[in-house]
Amino acid sequence: MHYLRSFIIGGYAYYRNKNFEHGKAVTMLMLPVIGLPTLILSGIGLYLFQDLSFYIDNYALELILMFLIASTLGTYKVEKFLDEYKGEEVLTTLSKEIRIHSVIVYTLIAVNFCVWYFLR
Secondary structure (H helix, E strand, C coil): CHHHHHHHHHHHHHHHHCCCCHHHHHHHHHHHHHHHHHHHHHHHHHHHCHHHHHHHHHCHHHHHHHHHHHHHHHHHHHHHHHHHHCCHHHHCCCHHHHHHHHHHHHHHHHHHHHHHHHHC
């Protein structure tokens, strides 16, 4: 749980240091938090259920809608969680969390590439 918390706070601090406002930093943070694991799981799911691709294609709209609802709720919850880190003085002390965020994001990108490359 500590690494997840550090990942979220570090990502928020990273985007705030890039001169994003609070809401835009949270939105940018939600891309790796929800987007990368979703791509990894969908790659594995599509590989495992290749015979069911006809049925999966019919439900693509529902899956996209569920993803949008989950990301909206996630963004709302994370935004409330990160309200206490809005101050500029807090962001300068979070270099360790920014490193944890960067390592996890690059690891997720590498795993995503491997999943899509080797399973296709």
